[in-house]
Amino acid sequence: MSTTPPPVAGAAPEPTKELPGDALEAPDTAAATPGTGRARKGKRNETLYFALRNPKVVGALVVVLGLFGLGMIAPLTFDHGPMDYVGAAIEPPSAQHWFGTTMFGQDVFTQFVAGLRSTYMVGVLAASLAAVVGMTIGFVAGYRGGWIDEILNMLTNVVLVIPGFVVLIVINAYLGVRSVPLQALYIGLFSWPWVARAVRAQTFSLRAREFVDLAKLSGLSTGAIIRREIAPNMYSYLFMTFVLLFGGSILTAASLDFIGLGPTNAMSLGLMMNQAVQWSALHLGMWWWFVPPGIGITAIVGSLYIMNVGLDEVFNPKLRET
Numbered sequence: 173m174s175t176t177p178p179p180v181a182g183a184a185p186e187p188t189k190e191l192p193g194d195a196l197e198a199p200d201t202a203a204a205t206p207g208t209g210r211a212r213k214g215k216r217n218e219t220l221y222f223a224l225r226n227p228k229v230v231g232a233l234v235v236v237l238g239l240f241g242l243g244m245i246a247p248l249t250f251d252h253g254p255m256d257y258v259g260a261a262i263e264p265p266s267a268q269h270w271f272g273t274t275m276f277g278q279d280v281f282t283q284f285v286a287g288l289r290s291t292y293m294v295g296v297l298a299a300s301l302a303a304v305v306g307m308t309i310g311f312v313a314g315y316r317g318g319w320i321d322e323i324l325n326m327l328t329n330v331v332l333v334i335p336g337f338v339v340l341i342v343i344n345a346y347l348g349v350r351s352v353p354l355q356a357l358y359i360g361l362f363s364w365p366w367v368a369r370a371v372r373a374q375t376f377s378l379r380a381r382e383f384v385d386l387a388k389l390s391g392l393s394t395g396a397i398i399r400r401e402i403a404p405n406m407y408s409y410l411f412m413t414f415v416l417l418f419g420g421s422i423l424t425a426a427s428l429d430f431i432g433l434g435p436t437n438a439m440s441l442g443l444m445m446n447q448a449v450q451w452s453a454l455h456l457g458m459w460w461w462f463v464p465p466g467i468g469i470t471a472i473v474g475s476l477y478i479m480n481v482g483l484d485e486v487f488n489p490k491l492r493e494t
Contacts (some may be wrong), residue, residue, distance in 0.1 A: 204238050208427055212265075219408070219486060228482030232475035243288030254278065254286040254439040265460050272460035275451045280444075284464050287288060287441040291472065294356045294440075298421035301360030303414050306367025311398045313368070314375025328368045337424065338361035344433035352438050359424050367413055374409060408487040412480055419476035426469050441465035 198463070223229050252258050255278060261272040271280035296426065313324040339356055378384065384448025387397045403410070428434045436443070448462035 180212040180335060183260065222344055222486045224485070226482045228478050229486060232446050232482065235424075235471055235475040236479070239288055239468065243292060245284050246284075246285040247282075247289070250282055250284065252279065254283040256282075263454065264460060271464050271469070272458070274447070274461055275453075275456075275458070280464065282438050283440070283444055284468065286439040287444055287465060290352050290435075291425070291439050291469070294352050294359070294425040295354060295418045295422040298359040298363060298386035298425070299414055299417035302363035302367060302417050302421070306362070306364030307371050307410065307413075309364070309368040311402065312355035312394075313373055314372040314396065315379050315398055315402065317376075317392060324368070325372070326359025328365045328372075332365040332369070334362070334440055337427070338427060340424070340484075341431075341433060344428060350435060350437065352435055352440075355425060355428065355435055356421070359421050363417060363420060363424075365416065370413065371410075374406055375402055378405060408483070412483050412487075415476055415480045417485070419473045419480075422469065422473055422476075441468050 180320040257277045258279050259269055259273050259277050261273060261275055261277045263269055264275075265272045269279050269281065271284055273279060274283075295297050309324050309328060313321040313328075339362060342357055344355075375398075384397060384401050387401045393398070425434065425440070426442035426445075429440045430446050430449075432446055434440060434443055434446075442465070444465040448458070448465075453459075
């Protein structure tokens with residue numbers, strides 16, 4: 173989002189301006205050294221080794237992938253949909269209905285796993301869009317500089333000062349959100365400015381390195397230099413940025429769904445909480461209707477931010493635990 177709003181807005185906080193670990197410590201002769209590919213492969217293997225030894229990364233990955241697998245596999249075993257009436261109303265959790273039933277006899281567990289699908293879909297799509305737009309603008313502005321940088325930086329600042337969450341509310345209220353991909357499009361278009369500024373700052377630092385100068389002398393185009401020389405030296409930073417975008421997009425989507433401005437033709441965790449509030453689940457003691465989606469959102473987003481902390485420890489040699 174444009175700034176760092178309260179958590180309810182769902183915006184991911186801007187990561188530190190310094191690259192994690194030794195990302196900037198690339199050899200000056202990287203463009204000309206024959207063994208550069210092997211060196212990068214060895215560095216990736218080393219990163220994977222430390223990642224698998226980091227409890228924060230492993231634990232968060234288990235939660236995120238576990239819920240993702242549940243959302244993908246469990247619906248294949250159901251013979252009813254999330255909106256079907258399958259039992260008596262207001263039934264507490266039981267062997268037949270693991271998460272109980274709603275006010276209308278709908279199975280809450282079926283709605284929960286369907287909501288997981290929508291949650292991951294909007295998170296991946298919105299984060300991918302924001303990452304592509306933000307990183308592209310950041311790379312081009314940081315590498316080219318001059319009037320191109322001024323124009324792109326002005327565009328970034330304009331979008332940055334716009335209260336993105338408020339704009340999303342207005343857009344959704346007047347245009348409506350009829351699908352998860354459309355909601356992801358709205359979120360992604362207002363989530364990229366901080367990414368562009370962060371990537372631009374790192375590109376400024378890398379473009380003056382000697383291996384970039386050697387790439388220029390070899391006749392590589394601007395796009396090739398960015399892809400082959402600059403971006404690979406920022407892969408850890410870019411990956412952590414995507415993780416933050418993923419978590420922020422999920423929070424934003426859940427917030428919009430909770431206030432009734434999300435897709436109504438697809439079940440989501442935020443929509444489950446919205447329906448529970450509308451039908452006074454808390455006052456009726458139907459805790460099984462709103463607790464699971466709340467725990468699900470907290471588990472996914474919390475795990476992503478814990479993963480980001482663990483990845484910082486993995487990519488930064490000074491923070492690694494031996």
